[in-house]
Amino acid sequence: MxxxxxxxxxxxxxxxxxxxxxxxxxxxxxxxxxxxxxxxxxxxxxxxxxxxxxxxxxxxxxxxxxxxxxxxxxxKKQLVIPDFEEFSRDVRRIFEATRGNAAGVVADYIPQLGRVDPDQFGVSICTIDGQRVAVGDTDRPFCVHSACKPVSYCLALEEHGEEVVHRHIGCEPSGQSFNELTLNREGRPHNPMINAGAIMSGALIRSRKPMADRFDHVMDAWRRACGGERPGFSNTMYLSERQTGDRNFALAYYMRENGVFPEGVDLVETLEFYFQCCSIEVTTEAMAVVAATLANGGVCPLTGERIFGAGTVQKCLSLMDSCGLYDFSGEWAFRIGLPAKSSVSGVIMTVVPNVLGVCTWSPRLDEHGNSVRGIDFGRELVRTFNFHNYDSIVGGLHGKKDPRVLREDVQRSLVVDLCWAASEGDLAGIQRLVLQDAQLDGADYDGRTALHLAAAEGRDEIVAYLLEQGVDPAPVDRWGGTPLDDARRRQHTRIAALLQAAGTRTASDAA
Structure with missing residues (x-):
């Protein structure tokens, strides 16, 4: 068929x-x-x-x-998140749990930002297979501001390569505010995720082309990374950025004084280009696809088109991981453990490599300039799912869901490992599996449990441990056999005595 x-x-x-x-x-x-x-x-x-x-x-x-x-x-439920209905329910629950947080204030140093409704909140997620879920104000356009920096950095890397780009930009966290008037010891911007570094990234993008062509190039990259949805542009935000951009002008002149810019760069034109990139408008829906494109190694999941090389994405995610949330970056890496980039517009773009991209948008900001609800959502996301970079260590699954596998598949795999450990007498291995929520009574496709295998192989210590943990002492396999049957058949008298003391019987006794 x-x-x-x-x-x-x-x-x-x-x-x-x-x-x-x-x-x-x-x-x-x-x-x-x-x-x-x-x-x-x-x-x-x-x-x-x-x-x-x-x-x-x-x-x-x-x-x-x-x-x-x-x-x-x-x-066949073979996409990266097979049970997407359950995953979506969890996402909506997290959204509802965080939307009530009304702490923080909107940014007002740029007049247009100060006029945004502070109570808006949207969350969109797109997986590397193009599965999508959206909750809240996900169709409201907002300006990307600092969230343009990963894309600009990727474009600079694609055009010039790592060696050239990092002659002009460092790759260390600054430990300072995102617009601090400071450079690293080599006289370069600390990294491309702060203002000075993003201005420099822009200076490297099609620098010898006319401004209109350069901006078309950037907009086209955004369109393709968004899955074909063309982003907007806010002229009022651009004018507002330019009018209030004294600190960015100061940063640019400071970099020119230090001889950091490539030869022939027009400083004012470079700043205007940076302000234009900050004024690109998207929705959380579109931005989640951009995040998923990065999660997918540079290939847009909705079109299959390669937007950025895998090496470019690796470098970008590394810097997002260490520098993406201003002077909260270390705390984010510690608590959430995922590459992300925030913005004073209230957006946080988060990447779960090889799984999905997340975009949260809520304009209320904390003292670091990050979205209060966005930070809360990130915390709850990694409390619920094993998405933190280091959840893969032993026991990392304990108390968390892995949405990449069906629950029954997880238990099936744990049962197989449990039976193997029992047959080998590996008590430490069994205890590690318990930390991963393995069910000690679980049976394989033949109805054989860890107790069956331990009894058959003469593993006294394992049998004693399993009985102490309260497992059923007389499970019956597909052939009607119990662990006591196995112990007697193999003449493991000590184990037979342990099982009889626990009140178990053979299948023939039960009959």
Missing amino acids: SRERLLFESLLQPGEDTVAKSGFRRVLDAMGIRADDPRLAESQRVLSAIDGDRIAPDEFVDVIGPNALLLDRAL
Whole structure:
């Protein structure tokens, strides 16, 4: 039977021989694949051309034809987050838990920022497979401001390479405010995630081209990283940035005094270009796709187009990890442990490498210039899921969910490891598995438990430990055997005595 036919039959309701369009769409929605996903454009066109609400088998082949692999993986729960419905519920719960935090104030040193509604809050997430969830004010455009810095740095790296770019920009946290009038010991900006470094990144992007062409180049990169959605531009924000940009002018003149700029750079033009990049407008929906593009090694998950090289993304994420949240960067790395970039507009773009991108937007800022709710959301995200960079260490799963695997798959894998450790007499290994929430009573596909294996292999210490932990002393496998049967068959008399003392019987005794 063909793959298409198998998928079709998996969607059939009892007693039906056709699939409802609405049912097909609901299944995709549950997997996080939206109707407006650009990858599904041809499938949606074919689907719309079918009369009525029912899809016949031959029509279904035409519908999924252009996206057979994607839809096959989605329907089989083989995308990076297989149970996206549960994941989405958790995201909404975290959103509701953090939205009540009304601490912080909006930035007002740029007049346009001070006029934003402080109570707006939106969260969007996009996985590397293009699964999306959005909660709150996710369709409200905002200016990226400092969140433009990772993209500008990537563009500079793509054009010139690491060696040239880092002749002009360092790669260390500054330990200072984002607009501090300071350079590193070599007389360069400390890193590309602060104002001085971002001004320098801009100076390196198509520096010999006309301003209009340079900005078109940047806007095109944003459009492609957003999955084809063209970003906006706020002229009022640009004018406001320029009018209040004395500190940025001071930084630029200070860098020119130190001879840091590439030869032939027009200082005023460079600053205007930087202000323009800060005034690009996106929504949390679009920004989450940019974050997912970085999580996916530079390939946009909605189009499959490579935007940045993998090496470029690696360097960018490394600097976002150490320098992305102003002078709160160390605290963020300690508490949340993920590459991120914040902005005074209230956005925080967070990357979970090889999994997903997150964009939170809420204009109320803390004393560091970071979104209060955005920080809260990041904390709750890594409390719920094992996304922190160091959650992969032994025991890191304890108390946290791993949305990359189905819950039953996790337990199945733990049971296999548990049975192996029991058969080998590896008590320390069993105790580590308990820290990962392994169920000591869990059975494999033959109904064999860790107690069966330990009894069969003569592992006295393991049997004693399992019984002390309160496991069922007489589980029955698919052949009707108990651990006591195994112990007697292998003549492990001490283990048989332990099991009998625990009140267990053989299968024949029970009969």
